[in-house]
Amino acid sequence: MLRSMTGFASKIITMSFDDGSKVSMAMSIKSLNSRFFEASCKLPPQLTSLETExxxxxxxxxxxxxxxxxxxVNNQNAFKGAAEPSFSVIGGYIDALKKIQEKFxxxxxxxxxxxxxxxNLFSVEEKELDEEKRTLILHTLRELIDLVIQEQVKEGAVLADDIKLRMANCRAIMQRIEEKSQELITAQKEKVKIALEEVTLDENKLAELQRNAAYVLLEKMDINEEIVRFRSHLANFEHQLTTGSVEKGKRLDFTLQELAREINTIAAKCSDATIAAAAIDVKVELEKAREQIQNVV
Structure with missing residues (x-):
């Protein structure tokens, strides 16, 4: 199962205070792509104590x-208590005014x-956010998280279908590359055989050099090892899509890099135009898959 990193959920709740006042809270969670986890909380001053949790x-x-x-919060004044006169401040003002009168x-x-x-004649204390209200807010937050995850799972299924299609295309193209590679090697071996048969006995030393050069050329043309490794990485990638932990985006991205490395080697070893074009097609499919993987948890 894949989960995307994007999702959104919102909900409005209402809280009542002992003095009969009520406050409505609009809560929302929005998740976007990022290499790591990062949280940005925009909370009213009265709720900052909930940020860590x-x-x-x-x-x-x-x-x-x-x-x-x-x-x-639609009414932040609901969190404010009754206004109380600040007698120390008022007394300070009165004393200061008396001194002004006496001096001048x-x-x-x-x-x-x-x-x-x-x-500053009055002080207003914030109402305490009691345990019941804290529990309500955190419970609502958990509900929103569950809704975001549901959305991520739904989008992840769409991503998985597209990625599977890309991998199926890669597998089919690789089959064509393998068949063409075998044709080229068979043809090249035949050319080498004919060339060596034409060498005279007086040219033994030259024949040995030609034989060695031919074997080196054939070895360079042989991409069987790269094809085997590509298919192994591909099978591993497809296995990861459906098993393992929820957090698998980074692992899948790493496996795509291994697939890209193998197809690059294949393209470098073969000068045949048909294989070169097929290798480009594989790279395109891998890049499309990588674009989707960037949005996977």
Whole structure:
């Protein structure tokens, strides 16, 4: 089973406070491609204490990708408690004003209206996020993670079908390469045989040199080992698609690199135009598969 790294889920929940006030929260998770796991949390100030636990849940479940978590609160004032006068600040203002009057002989009376124009007269404490509300938010986060995973699995199945098609194409093309390679080697062996038969007995030394050169040429043309290794890597790749751990994108990408290395060697060893064209077709299929693998967890 493959899982893609992209997914999205959202939900709105409502919380009630003891004073009867209510707040609605719009929660969402969006996951995008990334080489590693990375989390970006956009939370209201009142919920920042949940960030560490949220990231832990995301990492353990989603494994890879850049994950964005957003929680929007429609009424942040609901988290604020009652306003309480800051008597120390007020007393400081009054003492300061009296000193001004005494020093400069300024008259006038201090009124409540005048005091209200001064800053920081009141303090507002944030309401505590009790355990019940923390549990509700984290439970909703887990629900969203499950929804994202469902979407990733669904998209992963589509990716797997396309990748399997690419591998089937590679297998068919490799069969044609092998058949053409055998034809070339058979033809070349026949040419070598005829050439050596035409050498006279007085040319023994030259014949030996020609024979050695011919064998070296045939060995260079032989791509059987590369074909065997390619098929072995291909079988391993197809096995990984359906078995193993959920997190397999990096392993599959590495196996694709091994496949690319073998086809590059085949293309380098053969000067035949038909094999060269077929090798390019294999490279195209591998690159298409690699594009899909970049989105696999």
């Amino acid at each position: 949220s990231v832990r849940l995301l990492k353990s479940a989603l494994l890879r990708g850049h994950v964005y978590v957003t929680i929007y 002989g300024v008259g006038g009376q201090l009124s409540i209206d005048g005091l209200l124009l001064l800053p």
